[in-house]
Amino acid sequence: MENTNTPLASMPAQGGKAGMIALAIGLLAIGLIAGYSIGKSMNTSSRNVISRTKTENNISSSTQITCTYPQILSVSYIVNDISHGLDKPEKNPMIFTFSKLDDPKVGQLSYIDSTQSITNVPIVKLMEDDGKIIYLDGVGQDYLTTHTIYKKLGISVFAKSVSLLGTPYGTLAMGSCVGY
Secondary structure (H helix, E strand, O other): OOOOOOOHHHOOOOOHHHHHHHHHHHHHHHHHHHHHHHHHHHHOOOOOOOOOOOOOOOOOOOOOEEEEEOOOEEEEEEOOEEEEEEOOOOOOOEEEEEEOOOOOOEEEEEEEOOOOOEEEEEEEEEEEOOOEEEEEEOOOOOEEEEEEEEOOOOEEEEEEEEEEOOEEEEEEEEEEEEEO
């Protein structure tokens, strides 16, 4: 049996250049519509994105650093259910002040939380290099908090895990910092 299929290159152009242009425009339009639909579905998904402009603030040589956390992500586990919550921005954001930064092992953390309570606690310096300092507090307690301060950027990440009456709970926040 002989192959009667004609190779594509030897087929005569049925619509010429105009047909090819129309086909290309049609494919482009379909691609744009599909891309727009995918992008729109990603933006309207259940993910909630809130961004704030922040300029870099090098706090590498500071002896005291104050960081402000305007919004907190919380996670909890209750009766076989893990819940994530991104509350509205705090009217009274958490403010942490790190002092005694020159101490190689223990610093001090003073903070004002959303209830406007002031607390002072010792914090353990886990590590420090040119780019960041990492502190821990709550070691040996019912909670553990990690504070990672990115000195060249003036940004801090706060992460806390706690057990409230046997229920795991966690918080995460990123804030901007100033040095003194």
